[in-house]
Amino acid sequence: MTGRNPPGPGRVPPEPVQAVKQRRDAVLAALVGGVPYIRFLGIVFDRRGDELTAVLPYSDHLLGNPDLPALHGGVTAAFLEVTAIIELSWALLWDEMESGRLDAARLDPENLPRLPKTIDFSVDYLRSGLPRDAYARARITRTGRRYASVRAEAWQDNRRRPFAQASGHFLMPSREGDGGTTA
Amino acid sequence: MPEMDRSTAEGFIAALPHARALGLRVEAIGQGRATLSMGWDARLVGDPRTGVIHGGAVSALMDTCGGTAVYSLPEAEGTATIDLRIDYMRPATPGQRITATADCYHITRAVVFVRAVATDEDSSRPVATATGAFTIDRKGEP
Numbered sequence: 001m002t003g004r005n006p007p008g009p010g011r012v013p014p015e016p017v018q019a020v021k022q023r024r025d026a027v028l029a030a031l032v033g034g035v036p037y038i039r040f041l042g043i044v045f046d047r048r049g050d051e052l053t054a055v056l057p058y059s060d061h062l063l064g065n066p067d068l069p070a071l072h073g074g075v076t077a078a079f080l081e082v083t084a085i086i087e088l089s090w091a092l093l094w095d096e097m098e099s100g101r102l103d104a105a106r107l108d109p110e111n112l113p114r115l116p117k118t119i120d121f122s123v124d125y126l127r128s129g130l131p132r133d134a135y136a137r138a139r140i141t142r143t144g145r146r147y148a149s150v151r152a153e154a155w156q157d158n159r160r161r162p163f164a165q166a167s168g169h170f171l172m173p174s175r176e177g178d179g180g181t182t183a
Numbered sequence: 184m185p186e187m188d189r190s191t192a193e194g195f196i197a198a199l200p201h202a203r204a205l206g207l208r209v210e211a212i213g214q215g216r217a218t219l220s221m222g223w224d225a226r227l228v229g230d231p232r233t234g235v236i237h238g239g240a241v242s243a244l245m246d247t248c249g250g251t252a253v254y255s256l257p258e259a260e261g262t263a264t265i266d267l268r269i270d271y272m273r274p275a276t277p278g279q280r281i282t283a284t285a286d287c288y289h290i291t292r293a294v295v296f297v298r299a300v301a302t303d304e305d306s307s308r309p310v311a312t313a314t315g316a317f318t319i320d321r322k323g324e325p
Contacts, residue, residue: 062200075201122268123264
């Protein structure tokens with residue numbers, strides 16, 4: 001039994017689900033769509049609540065060795081790095097977005113909040129990337145005021161058989177009145 | 184065995200679809216050493232407000248450069264990246280060409296250890312450095 005008293009006067013009704021989805025999708029689209037390099041690779045993001053999955057649809061220009069054929073190692077590294085940065089940026093914006101302080105309607109590439117910068121990024125190639133779609137997810141393992149650590153993993157046909165994993169450190173954007181940091 | 188010449192290296196790069204897509208150019212090639220460059224390109228930008236190239240594109244340049252350095256070894260027939268770590272020192276200046284040089288600094292029977300440095304037109308301040316381990320397939324071995 002989860003019954004509650006009926007809402008009294010002055011109680012705020014929950015936000016319609018379509019409004020919530022629209023706001024989140026608009027922020028994500030602004031975050032991703034503003035970066036030319038993400039478009040160049042063709043990466044798109046699938047969102048379920050706050051969970052993001054990066055999708056890299058296969059395309060011939062992503063190949064390294066065409067004889068095997070295999071995805072270019074640089075593409076794999078870039079895919080994981082993009083996944084990590086978007087995950088971190090998304091987490092940074094989440095509270096502002098949900099509270100409504102971030103106006104999704106006014107977000108465009110020129111008006112995005114400042115995003116984290118990569119300090120270092122390390123990629124392990126576990127097996128060769130096949131000429132198929134690839135997927136990746138990132139997990140923030142530590143986040144602080146100035147630095148964050150993020151892990152990411154990419155797979156293709158089998159979620160349990162990743163073809164690459166990565167970990168990286170990121171410099172968080174400086175906040176107003178923070179004294180400022182530059183990378 | 185003869186040293187790899189520039190046209191062989193250019194052929195190696197031209198055979199990689201993604202290296203072509205990035206517009207990579209061979210600048211110099213020696214035994215176990217390669218210099219490749221990537222011109223500034225609006226498609227590779229990571230921050231549209233500044234025009235700075237995305238770190239991922241620099242990673243792709245570093246990885247290709249490391250692989251080319253391994254492939255330039257006289258005994259190498261093929262190679263693949265085992266791991267690659269990139270340190271980003273500063274954003275590359277927008278509009279400038281990024282040049283990376285990779286060196287094979289230690290070679291074992293199955294693994295080559297590679298270091299690489301990338302700069303823009305100010306070659307005194309690195310944009311990024313990388314260290315990686317690459318496999319080596321040796322000529323005449325299965």
